[in-house]
Amino acid sequence: MRHAWTQLILWISLTLAAASPHAENLRIVAEYWPPYVDKAAKGHGLAIDLVTTALTRARYDYSIDYQPWPRALEGGKIGVYDLIANIWYSSDRAKDLDYSEPYLVNDIRLVKRKNSDIKFRKMSDLSGLMVGVVKDYAYPKEFAAASNIIKIDNADLLPALGGLIKGDYDLVIGDLNALNYLFLKFLPNESTQLEILPKSVGLSKLYVAASKSNPKHARIIKDFNEALRSIQKDGTYQSIIETHQADAP
Secondary structure, X not given: OHHHHHXXXXXXXXXXXXXXXXXXXXXXXXXXXXXXXXXXXXXXXXXHHHHHHHHHHOOEEEEEEEOOHHHHHHHHHHOOOOEEEEEEOOOOHHHOEEEOOOOEEEEEEEEEEOOOOOOOOOHHXXXXXXXXXXXXXXXXXXXXXXXXXXXXXXXXXXXXXXXXXXXXXXXXXXXXXXXXHHHHHOOOOHHHHEEEOOOOOEEEEEEEEEEOOOOOHHHXXXXXXXXXXXXXXXXXHHHHHHHHHHHOO
């Protein structure tokens, strides 16, 4: 009888371990960035839907805190959070953060007023121009390194576009999908005065990242990468992409 009870307890323990190998609850931080991060959207936006689907596949529990970007970045770096959900790469950030494999690619574009004669073919075309940017974003390397461009910080993309409409800036830089979302959702009339330039400034890969101060950072990133490859392989990833494309405004 004692042997039977021992076997039962062992079976229960193994079953629970298999069902939840990662007992800890991951603290995730994300910046509000529609259509990628949006609490009102399906799956809280495309980026969050992909990230949380991968983490669920890896059998992690999680909670998500939505913060302005500077706070999200700093909290992620120092380990207040286990993961930053939506982040671009920079070598400076990589000193403090362990990056995953990329899970999305962002097409970075410039926006001008339609009555402006600005054309963008190469970076030198932007020399001396005032460009509205979002504070602490890791824009494509060539743009980030250009010292002849006057870059004006904004808290996020929407007020930058407002400044462009008012004539405070010559241009604003942002992700193509985010720009189109804001045009349709918040600036349906004002956006008729604006034009997204056809040439891309660059493609920025989107990652999750964990603080290197977290002793579990390597394992968390490894588990995320394996789960990301799994949902890409079985079609779940593409299904999520298509669902969000269908729901786009």
